[in-house]
Structure formats: C-alpha cells, structure tokens
Amino acid sequence: LFLFVVMMLDIDFAALKAEMAQYLPLALLIGVILLMQLAMAFGAWDFAEHAQDHLGAPTPSDAHNTEALGLILYDQYFLLFQLAGLILLVAMVGAIVLTLRHRKDVKRQNVLAQMYRDPATAMELKDVKPGQGL
Numbered sequence: 001l002f003l004f005v006v007m008m009l010d011i012d013f014a015a016l017k018a019e020m021a022q023y024l025p026l027a028l029l030i031g032v033i034l035l036m037q038l039a040m041a042f043g044a045w046d047f048a049e050h051a052q053d054h055l056g057a058p059t060p061s062d063a064h065n066t067e068a069l070g071l072i073l074y075d076q077y078f079l080l081f082q083l084a085g086l087i088l089l090v091a092m093v094g095a096i097v098l099t100l101r102h103r104k105d106v107k108r109q110n111v112l113a114q115m116y117r118d119p120a121t122a123m124e125l126k127d128v129k130p131g132q133g134l
Contacts, residue, residue, distance in 0.1 A: 063071070073081050
C-alpha cells in the first residue's frame with residue numbers, strides 16, 4: 001500500500017536525492033545502532049526448555065486448517081482482527097485522498113452550463129468541402 005501511494009504521488013526524486021546526501025552520515029549512524037541492538041536482542045534470545053517438546057507435536061485431526069484459523073481469528077483475536085481491518089480501511093482512504101487531485105488539463109462535463117445554454121447557438125452548421133477537414 002505504501003508503494004502504491006509513492007507511485008501515485010508526483011514526487012521529484014532527483015531533488016530529494018540532492019537534499020538527502022547531507023543526512024547520509026546520520027542515517028548510517030542510526031542504522032548501525034539499530035543493527036547492533038538487533039544483534040544483541042537476537043543473540044540473547046533462546047527457546048524455553050519445554051518448547052522443544054511441542055515443535056514436533058501432531059496437529060489434531062478433527063479441525064481443518066481453515067476452520068482452526070477461523071476459530072483463532074474470530075474467537076481469541078477478534079478485536080485485533082477488527083483493528084487490523086480498520087487500519088487497512090484508513091490506509092485505503094488515505095491513499096485515495098492523497099492521489100485525488102483536480103487537474104485543469106482534464107476535460108470535465110459541466111451539466112449546469114449545458115442545461116442553461118442558448119438553444120439557438122447550441123448547434124452550428126459548417127459547409128465542409130470534400131477532401132478537407134474542419
């Protein structure tokens with residue numbers, strides 16, 4: 001969805017690249033700090049002792065995958081599932097709002113002007129010569 005919004009917006013990326021070069025050292029510093037934090041977090045992370053027993057546990061045969069997924073989503077995680085749908089709805093409306101713009105070079109129908117036009121001047125007859133256009 002984010003890529004859709006970026007594609008629909010008319011952004012001059014050449015101008016942005018010229019301005020972003022000054023922030024490159026700060027971005028690299030923040031990136032290195034984040035990578036170090038991720039390495040420390042995943043380096044200290046370990047499975048619990050009883051988790052190894054459940055890795056090869058057979059699945060119950062009375063529930064199919066679709067049914068089990070539905071039971072989990074609509075029973076245990078109902079509010080989170082609805083919240084995810086609401087976030088997607090807001091993102092979709094935001095994408096539409098960001099891409100909706102009225103341009104002057106697009107021809108549109110003016111119904112009011114058509115209704116109140118003068119019928120005498122609404123149509124004009126032209127004498128077109130054979131082999132020539134208007």
